Amino acid sequence: MIRFEQVSKRYPGGHEALVQLSFELADGEMAFVTGHSGAGKSTLLKLIALLERPSQGEIVIDGQRLSRLHRRNIPKLRRGIGMVFQDHHLLMDRSVYANVELPLLIGAVPPAERARRVRAALEKVGLLDYERQLPGSLSAGEQQRVGIARAIVARPALLIADEPTGNLDPQLAVEIMQLFAEFQDVGTTVLIASHDLPLIKRMKRRVVVLDHGRLIADVAAAEVQ
């Protein structure tokens, strides 16, 4: 589903954040991207979401070469990708329900169907009883779950997450990772950037390791110890 072909990324005025990166992620696979701070993890995810463009090389998603993607087709591609961030980017003055509903408003889904999907997403993350609350009244782990519900409400084929457990205590972090694994169980492709090696090892999924923008290891799930 995702293929990086010799992808390099240089930010204006910066050094190379990614250097000739090549790897593939199959449909339905769940993998982690890890590496030191500044290794290029966030950059890799941003390139997939078309929030940044490569300086060189090609990224192919579902057979679509992103360099040839017409500007007007970018929103459609983005709608197929659910994104989860460390600081969840919730609107704090809107209810949990309204936050989760947001991607469906952009996608023009009819109201009754919207309500059904929002509740299904909230149920999936265990927050059905919280729909009227403001995010500020929820714990950090619950807020992250709202962010995940929002990411999956439009039923994306691909879920990408940037340090989704960065602000959580270890027990909550495990629960959030298990939630991602459940999305993989129902066919979603999942790619998670994390520097939390103990947690990654526990999940027993493929691990792609970056070092100064280069891929230095690609460990298959069966080999993760």
Ligand SMILES: Nc1ncnc2c1ncn2[C@@H]1O[C@H](COP(=O)(O)OP(=O)(O)OP(=O)(O)O)[C@@H](O)[C@H]1O
């Ligand atoms: N918008 C930007 N402009 C210039 N340089 C950037 C920009 N974003 C990232 N960089 C640089 O690119 C390199 C890779 O950054 P990136 O955020 O992808 O790493 P990371 O592995 O996600 O790090 P962290 O774990 O600290 O979030 C770093 O040297 C960073 O300073």
